[in-house]
Amino acid sequence: MHVIPSKTEVLVVGSGYAGLSAAIEARLAGASVLVIEKMAAPGGNSIISDGGIAAVGTWEQNEQGIEDSVELMVADMRKAALYRSDLQLVSVVCVNSKDAYEWTKDLFDMQYRPRVEIFGGHSVPRCHTPVSVKGIDLLLKMMRKCEELNIPIVKNCEVKQIHLNKQGVSGVTVSINNIEEEISVEKALIVASGGFGADVEFRRQLDSRLDESVGTTNKTSANASLLQECMRIGAQTVDLDCIQCGPWSSMDEKGFGLGPLFGDYVVFPYGILISRASSRRFVNELADRKVISDEMFKQNQWVLGLADQQGMDTGGWDLNRAIERNVVRKFDSLKQISDEFKLDETVFMEEIRRYNEFLNIGEDSDFNKMITGDMKPILRPPFYIMRMWPKVHTTLGGLKIDTSARVLNHQHLPIGKLLAAGEVTGGIHGASRLGSCAITECLVMGRIAGRNASK
Numbered sequence: 001m002h003v004i005p006s007k008t009e010v011l012v013v014g015s016g017y018a019g020l021s022a023a024i025e026a027r028l029a030g031a032s033v034l035v036i037e038k039m040a041a042p043g044g045n046s047i048i049s050d051g052g053i054a055a056v057g058t059w060e061q062n063e064q065g066i067e068d069s070v071e072l073m074v075a076d077m078r079k080a081a082l083y084r085s086d087l088q089l090v091s092v093v094c095v096n097s098k099d100a101y102e103w104t105k106d107l108f109d110m111q112y113r114p115r116v117e118i119f120g121g122h123s124v125p126r127c128h129t130p131v132s133v134k135g136i137d138l139l140l141k142m143m144r145k146c147e148e149l150n151i152p153i154v155k156n157c158e159v160k161q162i163h164l165n166k167q168g169v170s171g172v173t174v175s176i177n178n179i180e181e182e183i184s185v186e187k188a189l190i191v192a193s194g195g196f197g198a199d200v201e202f203r204r205q206l207d208s209r210l211d212e213s214v215g216t217t218n219k220t221s222a223n224a225s226l227l228q229e230c231m232r233i234g235a236q237t238v239d240l241d242c243i244q245c246g247p248w249s250s251m252d253e254k255g256f257g258l259g260p261l262f263g264d265y266v267v268f269p270y271g272i273l274i275s276r277a278s279s280r281r282f283v284n285e286l287a288d289r290k291v292i293s294d295e296m297f298k299q300n301q302w303v304l305g306l307a308d309q310q311g312m313d314t315g316g317w318d319l320n321r322a323i324e325r326n327v328v329r330k331f332d333s334l335k336q337i338s339d340e341f342k343l344d345e346t347v348f349m350e351e352i353r354r355y356n357e358f359l360n361i362g363e364d365s366d367f368n369k370m371i372t373g374d375m376k377p378i379l380r381p382p383f384y385i386m387r388m389w390p391k392v393h394t395t396l397g398g399l400k401i402d403t404s405a406r407v408l409n410h411q412h413l414p415i416g417k418l419l420a421a422g423e424v425t426g427g428i429h430g431a432s433r434l435g436s437c438a439i440t441e442c443l444v445m446g447r448i449a450g451r452n453a454s455k
């Protein structure tokens with residue numbers, strides 16, 4: 001059993017990417033650091049993520065001749081955010097994205113796939129995916145680094161209360177094995193407690209669509225309790241109502257599951273979404289997540305994600321497990337699909353013909369989907385179908401911070417010795433987060449928080 005120190009220079013709450021980035025930087029800058037984690041297993045949502053990182057100006061982008069710029073990434077993120085985000089914060093994330101990505105290679109020896117991916121809302125491919133497509137790789141390497149640097153990670157230990165004195169945060173009360181203990185904080189408290197996607201009560205008050213009938217990709221630990229404690233001591237929040245759903249989800253499995261690989265990497269670029277109400281497409285499949293999820297919710301019933309063998313091959317992912325588990329189902333013909341899901345066959349066939357024609361002429365005059373050279377008409381059997389419905393994926397609002405990761409109060413002034421990073425904060429993604437930008441944010445802002453905490 002861990003004996004918790006009664007004081008530390010820097011206390012980090014949360015053992016996800018944001019918390020561990022902060023802890024490592026603070027330690028490298030010379031501070032004594034303690035990480036506490038309320039769950040028995042560390043890693044929060046970070047450990048179950050795909051680990052994809054958006055970064056601009058990387059070696060891999062250059063190799064593939066992808067022309068990108070910080071300004072373009074800022075513009076993409078701001079547009080998706082419906083301009084609700086803080087320009088300065090977004091700029092800091094984008095300017096430092098390449099450095100954060102390279103940090104994962106240099107310090108943790110991370111390996112990435114050579115192909116840079118594009119997700120809806122990005123103007124160019126800039127998502128760098130770990131070879132394993134698993135966020136756990138980086139997380140485990142970060143934990144090993146903590147061990148090397150003598151940074152204790154105390155598990156089953158939850159911050160219940162934050163205490164203030166005239167200088168700001170003085171310490172916290174934690175509960176460990178149902179016993180309350182006090183830890184005093186000399187330099188800074190860094191809140192990196194993640195989002196609240198699994199907190200049905202809290203999220204439903206903010207968006208009434210997101211009741212218990214809507215699933216989540218998050219771990220059960222993702223609740224608002226520490227965020228609310230920060231609010232109690234005077235922290236300002238921003239965009240709490242901006243809750244992102246993942247439109248690439250299967251309704252035939254719990255949690256994140258296997259379906260998103262098919263939804264995001266095959267259906268959206270190389271296939272189409274079909275409404276069961278109209279037997280037609282209803283959205284640009286390469287729009288950002290908010291646009292697609294909102295259009296799905298408007299359908300009031302689950303929808304179909306469709307791709308053919310060619311789309312499957314171009315996507316290039318091994319989806320056998322998803323097929324074995326019936327999350328993705330194979331059909332020999334489009335007619336079989338129409339019969340199985342009670343579509344209007346004539347309308348459905350005409351819709352496919354129309355979409356294929358858009359691909360031939362290079363312009364989607366219905367939904368303005370970006371047509372690229374590797375998208376081919378949906379013709380080649382077998383055809384693949386997934387029953388799709390959004391799941392709560394990331395919470396985009398949270399504590400208001402400045403570009404030094406300091407938490408601001410209602411007078412827009414920093415609360416002394418209180419820093420925050422990662423999904424618990426708001427202001428970076430506004431109304432909608434582009435795929436793979438959360439990990440960039442966690443690494444960039446976590447590192448900034450760690451460096452500033454050690455001062």
Ligand SMILES: Cc1cc2nc3c(=O)[nH]c(=O)nc-3n(C[C@H](O)[C@H](O)[C@H](O)COP(=O)(O)OP(=O)(O)OC[C@H]3O[C@@H](n4cnc5c(N)ncnc54)[C@H](O)[C@@H]3O)c2cc1C
Pocket residue numbers: 013014015016017018019036037038039042043044045046047048049050051052053054157158159160192193194195217218219221222225226256393394421422423424435436437438439440442
């Ligand atoms: C399935 C899935 C896949 C994803 N894939 C990607 C991707 O490929 N690319 C991308 O950019 N984003 C992705 N995301 C989003 C991204 O992973 C998260 O936004 C990010 O990992 C959040 O990191 P964090 O450090 O802020 O919080 P977390 O990783 O959630 O860590 C927070 C930790 O704080 C702990 N904690 C909370 N309260 C307390 C307390 N009071 N006391 C002590 N400990 C506490 C929690 O238990 C948790 O372990 C994905 C998300 C999910 C759910």
